[in-house]
Amino acid sequence: MSGPDRAAVVASLRGLLGEDAVLTEPHELVRYEQGWRYGRGSALAAVRPSRTEDVARVLALALSRGIRVVPQGANTGLVGASTPDESGEMLVLSLERLSRLLDIDAVDRTVTAGGGVLLSQLDAALGEKGLMFPIDLGADPTVGGMVATNAGGTRLLRYGDVRQNLLGLEVVLADGTVLDLMTALRKNNTGLDAKQLFVGTSGVFGVVTRAVLRVVPRPAQRATALVGAASGATVLQLLSHLERSLGDVLTAFEVISGEALAPVFRYQPRLRNPFGASLPAYTVLVELATTLSADRLPLDEVLESTLGALLEGEAGEGITDIFPGKPPELWDIRHHVSESHRHEGEVLGLDISVPRSSMASFVDAARALVAARYAFMRVCDFGHWGDGGVHLNLVWKKEDVPRPTPELKAEVQPLVYDLAVTRFRGSFSAEHGIGPHNQAFYDRYTPELVREVCRTLKARLDPHGLLGTTRLG
Secondary structure (H helix, E strand, O other): OOHHHHHHHHHHHHHHHOHHHEEOOHHHHHHHHEOOOOOEOOEEEEEOOOOHHHHHHHHHHHHHHOOOEEEEOOOOOOOOOOOOOOOOOEEEEEOOOOOOOEEEEOOOOEEEEEOOOEHHHHHHHHHOOOEEOOOEOOOOOEHHHHHHHOOOEOOHHHHOOHHHHEEEEEEEOOOOOEEEEOOOOOOOOOOOOHHHHHOOOOOOOOEEEEEEEEOEEOOOEEEEEEEEEOOHHHHHHHHHHHHHHHOOOEEEEEEEEHHHHHHHHHHOOOOOOOOOOOOOOEEEEEEEEEOOOOOOOOHHHHHHHHHHHHHHOHHHOOEEEEEEEOHHHHHHHHHOHHHHHHOOOEEEEEEEEOOHHHHHHHHHHHHHHHHHHOOOOEEEEEEOHHHOEEEEEEEEOHHHOOOOHHHHHHHHHHHHHHHHHHHOOOEOOOOOOOHHHHHHHHHHHOOHHHHHHHHHHHHHHOOOOOEOOOOOO
């Protein structure tokens, strides 16, 4: 795009939205062009509409000029789907100013929120009503971003992902058409559930401007414990036992391998290590939660007695340690895992899911694969075994390896993904989505019929292919 054309486009955008809603200076654009982990591009401009009508006008203008647009929430994604490409000709459409709408209906147990409302804002407002949106993440994404990525988090085991907690949507299509699917109904069996087309599809079918979310009562109490396990098989036995005995109150089951946990205590000295010098093969963070008060159901006692009885019986074989603790303190350990790995050196983070029953076998197979070919790498695995998800972080010191890091990552990633998808019938992206970072694997593993359906949808909803950097067809 020539200089005069660029200036004309910017002038038109400012005429629609106002001067301060359109950013073009390099220092202003940096945070819109750089992704959280992957994705770094160059934008024509960043626009920040504050109303659905303004989003519609921007997209209509972009269509008339043939300008590609990448929708962006809080830009906390991990696959590069929320940043522009390197052409310098994409428009970043930021949702950050669509953050004023936050309407809570305590009877319906719903919240209607703008696409730019942050998860932290949502949680604070709902907390005042004794409610919560049950998506728990380390980042602070927007409502629109969570819909576009179908966010899950650490309590998916109990509450499900965004898809399961979404009742209604308002979406602006690529030509500026506003699609109103803003129902608050829990039961609506009238054919295609069209809102689901926009969940987990990275904003390539439309821009989410409002959503109706199902919310739940905020627990009156939580109880947590760290449980040491000698093997992955022991972890799965523990999960089955807890679901049978405490399924009504089990809200999280997070697993951290010894390799993944050691850096946490190495780089976070303020965190207490209850295990001492010898960490177990796996540490499980178990959480129970209930809306009942402690005088009606003493949850700490329930958890301790259940785990204690398990340790004394045959079902507890392989359980090495049990340490009850305060929820904030134990969750602090879990939330510092990824950060601590970055202190260790180069990190290739793989977001994988397999059937729960195969999790221990998959991790063992991945360890064997990496050890056989890349002895300098450590497999630091952790994550949501309760819902079949694992973050497989491969960590190594750059100075120990003469090869360039990007080249090495490009070699290792497909090997592990192929193991997960072909041998274990798993997914190469459990939570993070597709984006440019995973595009080649989507193309490799997605059945052609599914891609054909997506091409048909894209041709109807965005016939000129102007939205996003992800290809689903």
